[in-house]
């Protein structure tokens with residue numbers, strides 16, 4: 674039996690604009706199974722980042738329910754929310770958000786130290802293993818400024834995986850990288866999905882990346898659709 678790791682029920686999100694209310698997410702429903710690799714496509718402004726931010730608990734819906742690993746997010750207290758955010762979700766953005774004053778290794782360690790600060794040694798060992806997995810162990814003492822765009826993104830992926838999140842959320846992770854570097858990261862994501870059964874939800878404009886996923890969903894008029902045809 675497949676385990677449902679993420680469930681969205683009648684989700685709604687509006688922004689108040691100057692002229693009218695922008696009803697960006699409209700009664701949206703989604704079920705994601707553990708181990709799924711889902712890509713979310715859609716034209717610019719369709720609400721992809723809005724949706725991902727709701728799932729990642731960076732923003733709140735106006736109505737509707739979000740269940741992460743069986744837990745309804747809305748009814749959790751602050752402490753429980755932090756736990757879900759830190760332990761169950763990993764986030765990678767288009768423009769990496771590595772901390773400039775820390776090395777690659779330290780950046781990967783940070784989410785681990787937040788939840789397991791007493792075990793610095795263990796966290797460091799895991800961070801090193803993760804950097805090896807993404808092919809960045811040879812640059813572990815470099816600071817973000819001393820890394821290329823693709824290298825920074827690989828470190829960001831390692832960091833997002835630090836606490837073995839149930840869901841890896843990514844918003845255009847290769848949006849500002851060249852084709853060759855993008856392809857390498859796409860393959861890395863596929864490998865992580867297959868080898869670790871890591872659930873991945875990625876927002877992307879890249880057809881190549883979408884083709885590696887096992888389900889392509891198109892965001893149009895506030896809902897997700899399997900069909901590409903009517904997405905523009």
Ligand SMILES: Nc1ncnc2c1ncn2[C@@H]1O[C@H](COP(=O)(O)OP(=O)(O)OP(=O)(O)O)[C@@H](O)[C@H]1O
Pocket residue numbers: 688689690695697715716717718719720721722723724
């Ligand atoms: N904080 C906000 N306040 C008001 N409107 C917003 C806000 N954030 C986003 N919007 C609007 O909501 C719509 C959806 O934005 P969103 O960033 O989710 O789109 P997107 O699909 O991620 O686009 P892109 O592919 O360009 O990244 C856009 O029309 C945007 O202008």
Ligand SMILES: [Mg+2]
Pocket residue numbers: 721722723844
């Ligand atoms: Mg976006």
